[in-house]
Amino acid sequence: MFTGLVADTGTVERIAPRQGGVRLALRPHTLEVDALQPGESVACSGCCLTVVERGAGLVSFDAVPETLSRTTIGTWRPGTVVNLERALALGDRLGGHLVQGHVDGIGEVLARRPEGQGARLTVSLPAPIAPLVAEKGSIAIDGVSLTVAAAGRESFEVALIPETLARTTLGAAQPGTKVNLEADVLARHVARLRELATPGLDAERLAGWGYGEGGAR
Structure with missing residues (x-):
């Protein structure tokens, strides 16, 4: 789980084919590589990836075919800059919103204009x-x-403050840039509940299932 508050950016240095997927080696710009543990999760431009190796200033992740087909990772090349965020720890401040690192789709920047x-x-x-x-x-x-x-x-539209422009890859986003999108997890579950809603659901049926006054105990 993440917060969507980018801690650092990193540059892709190597991409090696690996059993239908790829192994990515990234060089974080300020994040201390030795602090990362093999097996921990890091959000790389919104995609939750697992650390498989680290050392000499580089951290490596494996991306399987499913990940390559559903995210922008399949278009990354050496020199690509990506956003980085370590997983949320219990007790951390939740300054953004709950982000799972599960990309829902790829969007394209259609327009960019100055605003303040x-x-x-x-x-x-x-x-x-x-x-x-x-x-x-x-x-x-x-x-x-x-x-x-x-x-x-x-x-849809989003307004970017100067801090976001300076600290994340969105500062360089232009029309035509492809981006990973993840919708709010709460909205995803509400939509699923509506999709599976039972017609004719009323107080009597709920009581029969043990909900409300007079329901089963």
């Missing part, structure tokens, strides 16, 4: 997650926790 000291991005919205994105709700773009400024059927 920051910038506003318009991003395409894949149809499967459109119902999960609402104005003033939360969304993670390349692992960055952001508030949705406006939402339509096929696109």
Whole structure:
């Protein structure tokens, strides 16, 4: 679990084919590599990956075919800069929102325009997650926790403050840039509950299942 507050960025140094997937070697810019433990999770531009090796300033992760097909990782090359966040520890401050590192889809930056000291991005919205994105709700773009400024059927907008532009890869995002999207986990579960809602659900049926006054004990 993550918060969507990017701690560092890193640069891809090596990509090696590995049993249908790839092994990525990244060089974090400020994150202490020796502090990372093999087996721990790190969000790499919003995708939860497991540390498999670290040393000499590099940290390596394996990405399987499923990951490559559903995220932007399949397009990464040596020199690609990615956002990095270590997993949330119990007791840490939750300054962003709950982010799982499970990418729901890939969006494309459609427009970028200055807005005050920051910038506003318009991003395409894949149809499967459109119902999960609402104005003033939360969304993670390349692992960055952001508030949705406006939402339509096929696109949404976010406002980026100078701090976000300076500390994350979104500072370089331009029309045509592909980004990983993760909808709010709470919205995902609400949508699933509505999808599986039982027609005719009422107090009597709930009581028969043990809910409410007079229900089974």
